[in-house]
Amino acid sequence: MLDDALSVAIADKRAERDALARQLERLDVEIATLEFAASLRPINERPNRRQSPNGAESRGKGRQVGAISETWRNILRMMHDLHPDGAPDPDVLEICVAEGLTKIRSRDVTRRMLALQLHGYVSQSSGGWHVTETAIKRFALDTSRDQMKAAGDSQSPAAHDTDRMS
Numbered sequence: 001m002l003d004d005a006l007s008v009a010i011a012d013k014r015a016e017r018d019a020l021a022r023q024l025e026r027l028d029v030e031i032a033t034l035e036f037a038a039s040l041r042p043i044n045e046r047p048n049r050r051q052s053p054n055g056a057e058s059r060g061k062g063r064q065v066g067a068i069s070e071t072w073r074n075i076l077r078m079m080h081d082l083h084p085d086g087a088p089d090p091d092v093l094e095i096c097v098a099e100g101l102t103k104i105r106s107r108d109v110t111r112r113m114l115a116l117q118l119h120g121y122v123s124q125s126s127g128g129w130h131v132t133e134t135a136i137k138r139f140a141l142d143t144s145r146d147q148m149k150a151a152g153d154s155q156s157p158a159a160h161d162t163d164r165m166s
Helices: 002-040 070-082 089-098 106-118 133-138 145-151
Strands: 122-125 128-131
Touching: 070 089, 070 106, 070 128, 070 133, 089 106, 089 128, 106 122
Parallel strands: none
Antiparallel strands: 122 128
16 A cells, blocks of 8 residues: 555656646747747837938937038039049048148048048049039039028038038
């Protein structure tokens, strides 16, 4: 009789263990499902953020993403007018000096052109820097300076001439 009571106790414990193992498997499936659902939700979405046309986020403070000063718009306009096949760095430097940036250096021109390239305003080829259609349309570079001043500027006054390198 001792063997029978012991055998029954062993069988009961095995049944209890098997029931717990099935419950553990169900919990693992539930956890995996919840983790998958969590991976589908947006992370740190901030609805108040604005985006520029090139996808960069704006925090709503200061200058708009991609805004450039009137001086640099005039430089792009001159590049577009005088060098339709591309302006090499020395020619861009010459235009900058003509626009009043007398202390600008060649490496400053290269850095600025690379920054403008990130916004899609210029592209680089073997002929030099080309003004893109994006810049021509956004800053109305096909119009003359007199027409621009008469029509008024679409950018805020705070955006004008704030990034002179002189």
